[in-house]
Amino acid sequence: MDPSKVKIPPMKDLTVDNITENVHTINSLCEDERMKYILERLVTHLHDFARETRLSTDEWMTGLRFLTEVGQICTEVRQEFILLSDVLGLSILVDSIDHPKPPGSTEGTVLGPFHTHDAEEMPAGESMSHDPKGEPLLVVCTLKDMEGRPIDDVKIDIWETDSTGHYDVQYAGRDEPDGRCIMRSDKSGVFWFKAITPVPYPIPHDGPVGRLLTKLHRHPYRPSHMHFMFQKEGYDHLVTALYLRNDPYETSDAVFGVKDSLTVDIGKAGPEIAKKYNVPEGHALLTYDFVLVSDAETFELRAKNSKTALDKLGRKVKIVNGLPVPDLD
Amino acid sequence: MDPSKVKIPPMKDLTVDNITENVHTINSLCEDERMKYILERLVTHLHDFARETRLSTDEWMTGLRFLTEVGQICTEVRQEFILLSDVLGLSILVDSIDHPKPPGSTEGTVLGPFHTHDAEEMPAGESMSHDPKGEPLLVVCTLKDMEGRPIDDVKIDIWETDSTGHYDVQYAGRDEPDGRCIMRSDKSGVFWFKAITPVPYPIPHDGPVGRLLTKLHRHPYRPSHMHFMFQKEGYDHLVTALYLRNDPYETSDAVFGVKDSLTVDIGKAGPEIAKKYNVPEGHALLTYDFVLVSDAETFELRAKNSKTALDKLGRKVKIVNGLPVPDLD
Numbered sequence: 003m004d005p006s007k008v009k010i011p012p013m014k015d016l017t018v019d020n021i022t023e024n025v026h027t028i029n030s031l032c033e034d035e036r037m038k039y040i041l042e043r044l045v046t047h048l049h050d051f052a053r054e055t056r057l058s059t060d061e062w063m064t065g066l067r068f069l070t071e072v073g074q075i076c077t078e079v080r081q082e083f084i085l086l087s088d089v090l091g092l093s094i095l096v097d098s099i100d101h102p103k104p105p106g107s108t109e110g111t112v113l114g115p116f117h118t119h120d121a122e123e124m125p126a127g128e129s130m131s132h133d134p135k136g137e138p139l140l141v142v143c144t145l146k147d148m149e150g151r152p153i154d155d156v157k158i159d160i161w162e163t164d165s166t167g168h169y170d171v172q173y174a175g176r177d178e179p180d181g182r183c184i185m186r187s188d189k190s191g192v193f194w195f196k197a198i199t200p201v202p203y204p205i206p207h208d209g210p211v212g213r214l215l216t217k218l219h220r221h222p223y224r225p226s227h228m229h230f231m232f233q234k235e236g237y238d239h240l241v242t243a244l245y246l247r248n249d250p251y252e253t254s255d256a257v258f259g260v261k262d263s264l265t266v267d268i269g270k271a272g273p274e275i276a277k278k279y280n281v282p283e284g285h286a287l288l289t290y291d292f293v294l295v296s297d298a299e300t301f302e303l304r305a306k307n308s309k310t311a312l313d314k315l316g317r318k319v320k321i322v323n324g325l326p327v328p329d330l331d
Numbered sequence: 332m333d334p335s336k337v338k339i340p341p342m343k344d345l346t347v348d349n350i351t352e353n354v355h356t357i358n359s360l361c362e363d364e365r366m367k368y369i370l371e372r373l374v375t376h377l378h379d380f381a382r383e384t385r386l387s388t389d390e391w392m393t394g395l396r397f398l399t400e401v402g403q404i405c406t407e408v409r410q411e412f413i414l415l416s417d418v419l420g421l422s423i424l425v426d427s428i429d430h431p432k433p434p435g436s437t438e439g440t441v442l443g444p445f446h447t448h449d450a451e452e453m454p455a456g457e458s459m460s461h462d463p464k465g466e467p468l469l470v471v472c473t474l475k476d477m478e479g480r481p482i483d484d485v486k487i488d489i490w491e492t493d494s495t496g497h498y499d500v501q502y503a504g505r506d507e508p509d510g511r512c513i514m515r516s517d518k519s520g521v522f523w524f525k526a527i528t529p530v531p532y533p534i535p536h537d538g539p540v541g542r543l544l545t546k547l548h549r550h551p552y553r554p555s556h557m558h559f560m561f562q563k564e565g566y567d568h569l570v571t572a573l574y575l576r577n578d579p580y581e582t583s584d585a586v587f588g589v590k591d592s593l594t595v596d597i598g599k600a601g602p603e604i605a606k607k608y609n610v611p612e613g614h615a616l617l618t619y620d621f622v623l624v625s626d627a628e629t630f631e632l633r634a635k636n637s638k639t640a641l642d643k644l645g646r647k648v649k650i651v652n653g654l655p656v657p658d659l660d
Contacts, residue, residue: 013582013583013584013587013589015589015590015591016427016587016589016590018424018428021423021427022420024587025587028549028587029547029549031547031548031549032546032547032548034546037546037547039384040384040386040390043380043384044419047376047377047379048419049420049421049424050376051372052424052425052428053640054640054641055368055372055655056429056636056637056640056654057425057429058428058654059425059426059429059430061369062416062421062422066412066413066416069398069401069412070402070410070412071402072398073401073403073405074402074403074405076399076402081395083398084395087391087395090377091350091351091374091378092377092378092381093391094345094350095347095350095378095381095382096381096386096388096391098345098346098350099381099382099387100385100386100388217363217366218358218361218370219362220358253342254341254357255342258342258345258353258357260345261345262344263344304385307385311385312385315383317383324387325385325387
C-alpha cells in the first residue's frame with residue numbers, strides 16, 4: 003500500500019489525558035472486530051497502569067529490559083513467557099474463562115510447560131514411571147459425563163516428575179519419554195495404571211521469572227501433583243491435575259494451580275483393591291472420578307458467562323465465534 | 332532460603348473472581364513498597380484485561396508467542412520492545428507523566444531508538460549532515476529558562492536521518508557518526524548549526540511490530556522531524572523533537588510523537604539572517620525558542636500531578652522519592 007494514501011482519522015494534540023483515545027482512533031481501521039476489541043482493552047489497561055502508577059521512565063525501561071530477557075531466554079524447550087503468565091496468575095485465569103465448568107464437573111487447572119507430544123499409549127495396569135526411588139502408587143480412576151454415564155475411548159495424557167521433582171524433558175540426555183503416558187478409558191469409563199507418589203518441585207527459577215519471584219519474596223515451588231489431559235470429540239478439552247492434600251506448598255503454589263476440588267488424599271489399598279489390581283495390601287492408592295462436559299454445554303456456558311461479565315461492566319457485546327465483540331448495532 | 336519456611340499467607344480456592352486477590356496476597360511480602368504497588372496495579376490490569384475480553388487460550392498463546400518474537404528479534408542495535416511501546420502510545424505517555432511541562436515550557440516527545448552516545452561536539456555554524464542530496468537547512472535556536480533568562484553551556488544532542496530517511500546506525504558499514512552532533516548553547520543561550528531539511532521515514536517494520544501494524548491497517552511512517560535532547564545540571568532532562576507542519580503523516584505518526592507546540596514551518600532566510608549566518612538569501616531556515624524547566628519545579632509538578640491523578644481515582648497515596656506508593660498509615 004502507499005502509506006500516504008491510508009486514510010487514518012486525524013489525531014489530536016497528544017496529552018496524558020487523550021493519548022488513549024488517540025491510539026484507539028489510529029487502531030480503528032482494523033477489520034478484525036475481535037482483534038480491535040482486544041487491542042482497545044489492552045491499550046486502555048496499559049495506559050491506565052502507567053497513569054495509576056505514574057510510571058517513571060527508568061521503571062518503564064526496567065520493565066522493557068525484563069520482557070526482553072524473558073523473550074531471549076526462550077528456546078524450543080523453555081517458554082519463559084508462559085512461566086511469567088503462570089506466576090502472575092494469568093494462565094489459570096484464562097483457563098477458567100475459556101473452559102468454564104458447571105457444578106458437578108471436574109475443574110481444570112494450569113497446563114504448565116512440561117506436557118510433550120511424544121508420550122506412548124500404555125495398556126491398563128502398566129507403570130508409567132521407571133524411577134526405582136519413587137514410592138509406587140496405584141491410580142484407579144473413572145471418567146463420566148454430566149449424566150453419570152461412563153465415557154469410553156477418551157485419550158488421556160498423564161505426566162508427573164520423578165522422585166527428585168524433575169520431568170524427563172529437564173534431563174539433557176533424554177532419549178525417550180518417562181513419567182508420562184497416554185491411556186484410553188475402557189467401556190466402563192475406567193482407566194488405571196501404576197505411577198509414583200508425586201513430590202513438590204520448583205518451577206525453573208534460574209531466569210528472569212525466578213529473579214522476579216525472589217524480589218517478591220516468593221518461593222518457586224509447586225505442591226505435589228499429577229497432570230491429566232482428556233480429549234474426545236464432542237467433549238470440552240480438559241486440562242487438569244490432582245494435588246496432594248497437606249503438601250507444604252498446598253496454599254502457596256507458585257503458579258496458582260491448586261483447587262479444593264482437585265485436592266486428594268493418598269489412601270491405602272484394602273484387601274479387595276489389592277486383589278483386584280494385583281498389589282500388596284496397604285499399597286499407596288489414588289482414586290478419582292473425573293467428569294467431562296460436552297462441547298455444546300461448554301460453548302453455551304462460556305457465552306453466557308461472557309454476557310454476564312460484560313453486562314456487569316456495562317458493555318454491550320455480541321458473541322461471534324463464541325467470543326465477545328462490542329455490539330455497535 | 333528454605334522455601335517451606337516462607338510464611339506466605341494462605342490462598343483461597345481459586346476462581347475467576349478471586350484469583351486477582353490471591354495473587355496480591357502472595358505478592359504482599361515484597362519489601363519494596365513501590366515495586367509492590369506497581370505489581371498490584373499490573374496484576375489487576377492484566378487480569379481485568381483477560382476478564383473483559385474473555386481471552387481464549389488460543390488468543391493467550393498467540394499473545395505469548397508474539398511477545399517471545401519481540402524479545403528474540405532484539406539485538407544490541409534493535410530494541411523491538413521500545414518500538415512496541417512506541418506504537419501502543421505507552422512511550423509518549425510515560426514521558427508525559429515523568430517529565431511534566433508547565434505552560435510556557437517546551438514539551439517533550441518520544442526519544443525513539445536512534446539516539447547514540449558517540450556523537451561529536453560541533454562548533455556553532457558547522458554542518459552536522461554530510462548528505463549532499465539533502466536540502467541544506469540553517470537552524471537557529473535559543474534556550475531560556477521559565478523566567479526568560481538565557482541558559483548557557485547546555486549540552487544539546489541533535490540527530491536526524493539522511494535524505495533517504497535512514498539514520499546513520501541503520502547502515503551496516505557505519506564507521507563514524509553522521510546526521511548527529513552535540514552542541515553547547517552560548518552566553519546568550521543561542522545555538523545554531525547547519526543540517527538538512529528532515530524527511531518522513533518508516534520505523535523498522537520487518538519484525539513482529541511491523542506485522543502488528545499491518546494487521547491494524549496502520550502505516551509505519553513518522554512525519555519529518557529533527558530530534559533534540561537537552562542536559563544541564565539543575566534542569567529537567569528534555570527529550571524533544573521539532574515536526575514539520577503539513578507533513579503527510581503529521582496527524583498519523585506511527586509512534587504518537589507530534590505535538591502542536593513542536594510543529595514548525597520551514598522559513599526562508601531574509602537579508603539580515605542571510606548576512607549574519609553567511610547563507611544565501613532564501614536559504615531554508617528553521618528557528619525555535621526552547622524553554623527548559625528546573626529540576627525542582629519538575630519534581631514538584633510531578634508530585635502534584637501524581638497526587639491529583641490518584642486522588643481522582645480515590646487512592647490515598649504518599650510520595651516517596653518522587654513516586655507514589657499507597658499510604659496505609
